[in-house]
Amino acid sequence: MEDRVRFICKRTVVSTKPVEPGQLYRLSVLDHIMEPNHIRLVHYYRSSKIREPGEITKKLRESLAYTLNCYPIMTGRLVKEIDGTEEKDQELNRQWKVRSNDAGVRMVEARTTGTVDEWLRSVNKEEELKLVHWEDMYHLPYYWSTFYVQVTEFESGGLAIGLSCSHLLADPVCAMMFVRAWADLTLTRNMMGPPLYHPLPPRRFTNHRLSNNNQLLSHYIKSCSITAQPSNVTEDPIFTVTLLFPEPLLRAGESEPGLSPFEVLAGLFWVCVSGAKGKRNELMDMSLCFDVRKVLRLDKSYFEIQNITKRLDYDAVMDLIEWLGSSNNPISNGSDLVCTNLENMVNSHPMIFEKDLILSHVSCYVEGPVAGGGQVIVLPSRSGEGPMSRVVMVSLPQREMVKVLENELLQSFSPFDAKLT
Template sequence: MADITTVSMRTIVSTKPVQFGKFYSLSVLGHIMEPSNVRLIFYYPTQGEIELGTATKRLLESLSEMLNSYPTITGRLQKTSEGHWRIKCNDAGVRMIEARARGSMEDWLQKADREEELKLVYWEDMFHKPYFWSTFYIKMTEFEGGGIAIGLSCSHLLADVACATMLIKTWAETTLFGKMHNPPHFGPFPHLRRGHSGINPKLDNDLINCYKLYLEGTGQSTVSTAEKYETVTFAFSDEMVRKCMAESQADGSIPNGSPFAALASLFWLSVGKVKGKRELINMSICLDRRNVLGLDKSFFGNCMIFSKVLGEDIKEVELRQAAKAITNAIQKMGKEEIMDLVEWLETERDGKNLSDYQPPPINGPDLICANWENFDPYSAIFESGVKPIRVSYYFEHVFGEGQVLILPSPEGDTSLSRIAMVTLPEHEVMKLCEEDLILQFSPTILMGGKKIKV
């Protein structure tokens, strides 16, 4: 594998000073994501002979300009007197690491595994003094044989993966056009009228029950470093996704289905089989609900919602039954249900001594399946005509049963093709690559596993 050498680590600040005394409060959906972080890697080819450091210098200049529109990510975390996290908007800046890698990016992509790929992203867990800790890190790695990788990591306290993708896209717009077409929106998270009317949220709400299990630690295991996880990345063609959608519908039709429900059910069944289970394991689906909440796509904050799907409720272990259960769970993630959940979470939070409280991680121990297919990372174009050739996402830390991330493919909106990044305990990954249920849809393995067309 390529040798990676750190050239420099610095702090990048905006070109305009941040307004003094400005604060940004984090929603309860951010607070509960405190133990987690997200990591993204965007791979770009380079055109012609370019002196090492030239591309990085140009990107650093536009990064400072872009940060003028992101006062929250250049700021630092503080806690209020009630123990609630907030951001003090200041000019503390973003940590930026410049690195070099031997060989070419193409060679890297053919050989890299999870451990190697995560070297392209820099992350530090929160210091005991969070005010001196950067919540966002950017790492730019130039390959000596051509190509550049941009790695971004951030605390899930401040932002979800939609925000992280938006950050890269607005940086690209600033670089290419000198301005961003869709600047971030930092408005407050919507609140329901219910809290003022004295009406309690519905406690039979499936979302509340799901979060109650996680936050009370029922059946929860701690994050363990003893289990080694591996990631395998599958690419499914438009034709094969359509086939999977047809087979996951009761009437064999495509119009009423979705790529996510079809692929989620495919991996739900397959992961259970490689774990040696005759019945389906429990799964939590994770969806961005900005559109359901009436929020703009540019809203910068946490809008990822989790909903549990119980394997024991599925009587027949087949694609159609699994897809139906997933679709039903998504339909229960409406605005009223989410706002009931938010109100319940705020009540629970306010009833605790928050001075040293840290919520347990939400992304486990069930199998997590996230629908991240609508973020369009391939439109992040820094140089005219040069799209990223691959984008990888990680939702850390991984523990429990594992994760399935359903991502868009480079083909764009005109295609139903999808990328699936699956992270499981190491000994299960190879079994998954050989699972007949997956093989019938002829995926190409891009990373991990055998790296061949199966």
């Protein structure tokens, strides 16, 4: 397919107000375990208005600079430092921190032909990722931007806003909240929800014993003990499909009142993917990613993975955090199916940059070793599809994906390609 995306330039956008130079932001143990991964988001906006080339990009570039005033971590750079000790003696214990230096974020400007709707009818993953620039860290991390923004104008109307970042510094929830704050500032010149930065809760008393009944902790201790088995089969390429599940078939039946769309879809894909992987009378392990900030009495600044949705309390999460802080074993989810809940990130507060720009579709990719057993991301659908309809992005090896899409249980929910509408 001919390359439809034409790159114009790559700039550095800095905040309009200077920050305190040299300030260090320390990262939590939850941040550090996600270091090998990065996030890519693409927000598509329809528009009936045809603008001059570069007009909307210039406006967004200017409002981005003001937005960054509230995000000094985004404009800083990663460093590894040891406080008060010789680096040669502590090399293995060095961890990333963010040094505030106003270095800014990289912004890529691009254009493509047609409209957003025409693009969505034909785009695949490889081409979609051209709308969200990302660069891996090279040998000089102090000059490497941990966040990239890309604004792509559609020549016949519409816009794509891409944001990529290291999972070390943000999770998908925080990344979407930044886009929302940027949109608010662009539209109203007022940030309705400025970020608040809080550390994790302090460690509990030293005599506090970890709970033997903590299912969350037990899962991750087991996960760390599992090593990947060598395979003689040539590795399948990973495919990603995006499905829209209509509202009527997601409404919980009378026999199971109170189920959320996420719980229905997580269970559905747990069964279908387990079958595709050859599990006949059992289910594969699955980790669920959803927001537990309220459990920890924090604002939206942290991310957590777990495999229980009920009976999750403060001590259960703190057990995991304290175990991670004292363990030398990194978590490896090489065999789990990872299911992420982002269903409330758009409808609760629309991301509107201008009144004529209507959010049409959101794509989210979490790339890296986080989901060796497959990945399912549940997103809200666009407005007008019903409050319970959902978009699901599924990433699996090709042969397993074919089996999942042919599964009769999945077909009974009548999903269809979310990017075709």
